[in-house]
Structures are given as structure tokens and as C-alpha cells.
Amino acid sequence: MTSPLAPLPPQLRARVLAAAQSRPAPARAAVTRATLVALGVGVAALLLVFFALGGADTKTRPPAFLAMTSGGWVAIAAAATWIGAARGGSTLGRSGALLLAAALATGPGLLAWMLVGTSLWPGTIGYHAPMRAHLVCLAIVAAMATGPFLALAAIRRASDPVHPRATGAALGAVAGAWAGVMGDLHCPVSDALHVAIGHVAPVLIFAAVGALVGRRVFGLRD
């Protein structure tokens, strides 16, 4: 099986080795360092926006409600990160179907968890925000998601030979989910429509953006 259909010319080996030697590529340690730096910058950008806007609002909502909803959102964002950003022990990453499932399910999952929380604490839906407030929150969460998304794009750029669009969608959802977590900590409005538009829609928007730019950003380039 492993014998070639026709023997490889020895000069091809020399040519490939010489080409590799002339273009040094970073080894694992350097790539790990660059990954950590990019992640650090992405997280710092998210936190910068978060704290610039006043940080978490912990006084308006019952602490148990806040702990339950935020804890659940962190768990969902962590699960999305594990599926969408970690490659599951394979250099090629997870299957396209799983990545797409993560991209599509993260936003609805966050909203569903918030609905569970508000059904247990009905008093938290006392205020129905106007559309303008929805859009302001959407803009804030989108701003917070931008840093992590760019960081993930830098880390995984030009590396996916199989399903770059699905990878882009999953990474967009990951960035959106963590921004959603921080946005929800910042904004005390728990009305379902506001949460859907202001806190969860950016997850789907970034997933869509990731899918759109996936081929160009995450796809293998020759």
C-alpha cells in the first residue's frame, strides 16, 4: 500500500527540505507563547470594554438569581469553548457538524437558561426595556466580542484544510458567548426580548461573521 505508484525523484526530497530550511517555522513552544499572548490581548480587550462601562451590576438583581444565571452562562460559554476552540486531540479539530452545532446552539442555550432563571425569579422581569436599550446592549456586547474574536482568528488563521467556515462560526460563537456573559453581568435587564436582542443576538451575529470570513481567514492558504 505504501509504495508509490512511481518512485519519487530524490531531487524532490532535497528540494522540499531546502525549501523548509529557507523558511523557518516556529516550533510548538513559540506557537504556544504566541497563542497565550493573543488570548491575553483578546481577554484584556474584553475586560477593558467591560470595566470602562462600569463592570458588573450586582445590586439590582437577587444574588441567587445572578449566581444561577451567570453560572449557567459561564458553563455554556465554557462548553462552547471546549467544542469550538479546543481541537479535541486532533490537529484537524472536531467534525464540521459538531462545530456547526456549537455555533448554532450556544445562543439559544444562553437564552433558554435565562428563561429558566426568570421563571424561578419572576420578579426579575419587572422592567421591559425599549428597543434603543436592546440595541445599545447589542453594540456593547458586540464590542466586547470583537477582541476575543480577533484573538481567536489570529491563533487559528490559515490553519483549517477541512471546514474553515464551521471553524469560523464556532469561534465566532465562542467569542460572542463570553461577551454575552460579561454583557449579562453588566446589564441588569432580564426581560426575554432584551436578553435575546441585546445579549444573545451578538453570539449568532459573530457566528455568522465567522462563517462568512471562515474560508478567507481560517482556510488553508497555498
Place this chain on the structure above:
Amino acid sequence: MLAALPFAFAIGRPVRPLFRARSAGVQEGDPRRETAPVDAAMERYGAGDDAAFGELYDLLAPRIFGYLMRQTRDRARAEDLLQQTLLQMHAARGRFIPGSQVTPWAFAIARRLMIDGMRRGKREVLRTEGTDGEGSEPAAPDAPADELVEAQQLGDRLQKELARLPENQRVAFELIKQEGLSVAQAAEVLGTTVTAVKLRAHRAYEALRGILGET
């Protein structure tokens, strides 16, 4: 006619079971014999051992080249794609996950580069016409002449029928049956699930069996 199917596949490619159990014993000539050394070489190369790239080339290049030759039927193109594949692996060496398999990664890169090249229309990939020429290995030299002729004809017919199958079924079948990848490895190359690959390859096999069974 069906009884000759494995022999027909032996022309230009080895006979392999359709779905290989991962726990099955490793036989002489089985590509899994190379898996551990090639993965180890890539791990060392990823960790910064530059000398391991030559070893990686020796272990991987013949197999990738065989795949590219079968797909393109163009030696110059196959050599060019092989060089690009190995240079992509070199460029991404720091991203290789220790403990993962290098073979599906290499096949996926080669396949992507080939598809991108086809899309750009730089070269026309000839897939369907015949198996003669430099892409074929001789069948067993001690086989009777009439069996060789029959097997050659069946091999040609199989290639034509294979080319008519839906793309996803054909590719899954080729990766498993012709390139010797396991179902799990083929699933990685195609970015899909093991179940999907099993289903596609099985459908291709059934379609081929149905077509050949008619004669």
C-alpha cells in the same frame, strides 16, 4: 464477476477490508505500521527537532504522492502538490497536537490544496479515463494472462463506475479502500463523523457491487 473484485482492486492498489477494526492485528504492508513512527517524527519536528523533517518526508511522502498521483494522473502536478503539502505541514509544525495522528492531517492538506488548484483551473484533473499509464502497478507477475486481462478490464470498469458515484461516497470509498485510511482517519480528513463516512463508503461499495453484479 464479483469474485474478481478484490483482484481488480489489486491492480494499482492493494486489497483492503472495507471497514478495518482498530484493534485488528497489524500485518506486513499495513499503513498502520507507519503510524507510530510518522506521528513520533511529527511530534519531534513540532517540538523543534529540525532533523525530523527528513524522516517525516521519508515516511509520509510516498503515500501522499501515491494518493495525489491517483487523483491527478499528472506526475508534475502530484510532485508540486506533495511539495506544497509538506511545506504547509512545516509552516504549521508548531500547531501539531502531540498525540494526534499526522496522516489524516497530511491527507486533508493534500486534498485541500488539490481541490483549490482544481477550482482555480490551473490544471485539469483527469480522473475518469482508464488506469493504464504510469499510474498503474503491475498485477501479480505469476498470475495467468487471462486472469490479468480480466482483472485489468474489471479494474478499468471499477474506476469508471467509481467516477460516476456521488462525490461524498466516492471520496469516502477511495480514502478507505484505496489509500488505506481507517474509517476514523477518513472522517477526520473529510471533517465529518465516523458514522457518516461508514455510511458513504458502504453506499459506494453497495453501488459498485450492484453495478458489477449485473454483468
